[in-house]
Amino acid sequence: MSDSSQTWSASGYERNARFVSDLGAGVYDWLAPQAGERILDLGCGDGALTQRIADAGAKVTGVDASPDFIEAAIARGLDARLMDGHELTLDAEFDAVFSNAALHWMTRPRDVLAGVARALKPGGRFVAEFGGHGNVAAIVTGMRAMARIHGGDAALADPWYFPTPGEYTQVLQSCGFTVDEIALIPRPTPLPTGIAGWLETFRAPFFAQYGDGKRAEVLRGLEDLLRPALCDTAGQWTADYVRLRVHAKLNS
Numbered sequence: 485m486s487d488s489s490q491t492w493s494a495s496g497y498e499r500n501a502r503f504v505s506d507l508g509a510g511v512y513d514w515l516a517p518q519a520g521e522r523i524l525d526l527g528c529g530d531g532a533l534t535q536r537i538a539d540a541g542a543k544v545t546g547v548d549a550s551p552d553f554i555e556a557a558i559a560r561g562l563d564a565r566l567m568d569g570h571e572l573t574l575d576a577e578f579d580a581v582f583s584n585a586a587l588h589w590m591t592r593p594r595d596v597l598a599g600v601a602r603a604l605k606p607g608g609r610f611v612a613e614f615g616g617h618g619n620v621a622a623i624v625t626g627m628r629a630m631a632r633i634h635g636g637d638a639a640l641a642d643p644w645y646f647p648t649p650g651e652y653t654q655v656l657q658s659c660g661f662t663v664d665e666i667a668l669i670p671r672p673t674p675l676p677t678g679i680a681g682w683l684e685t686f687r688a689p690f691f692a693q694y695g696d697g698k699r700a701e702v703l704r705g706l707e708d709l710l711r712p713a714l715c716d717t718a719g720q721w722t723a724d725y726v727r728l729r730v731h732a733k734l735n736s
């Protein structure tokens with residue numbers, strides 16, 4: 485994953501966001517890894533899904549921009565390398581490039597896809613799932629409202645790339661891919677540690693701008709604003725996730 489102001493802790497991710505790799509089962513099925521294939525896992529995080537690909541008998545390499553994640557992936561015994569997804573330096577080595585829940589952190593998709601195209605063998609497949617248009621719209625709107633009320637940089641509420649299927653199809657085509665299938669998938673996602681745990685994991689830079697004195701007040705205000713939309717009467721928070729899933733091939 486990659487975002488200059490975002491840092492990752494493998495233990496925080498395990499506590500607050502393990503569901504992200506658990507929910508990667510659908511895109512894993514689209515990948516359908518075969519024994520002996522060479523597969524690149526782009527934005528491999530702590531390697532949970534990379535491990536599944538390896539268990540299927542594929543020879544998998546994971547790359548991620550977070551040193552903490554790469555350390556966790558290596559600790560699983562995986563081939564994992566520290567690399568920014570905008571600057572992939574791998575050449576025609578892979579039968580497939582896979583990515584789950586990482587591409588929304590990479591805001592220059594043409595640079596990413598140019599690297600994916602370089603990494604693939606001709607005709608190789610690109611199978612990915614990430615945030616699509618409308619993803620976490622309520623949460624982002626809530627943070628923007630807090631920035632209006634308390635002052636602060638509203639841009640820190642929304643550092644992500646969440647394209648529509650049409651927009652991403654055009655980018656893929658312009659980078660030399662043919663799209664086999666692309667779908668926007670609404671996926672309300674229960675949050676095991678509530679909205680506070682999600683915000684702590686995914687948007688710490690937004691709250692850091694308020695400093696220790698005001699951070700708790702802004703967080704409480706945001707929770708109050710979002711509760712009617714995202715928290716049920718039993719106290720279960722659910723994030724308004726929308727995923728974009730794609731299967732494409734590199735033109736030969």
Ligand code: BEZ
Pocket residue numbers: 504585586588615619620644686
């Ligand atoms: C995710 O990795 O699942 C995610 C990150 C940012 C916004 C929404 C989802």
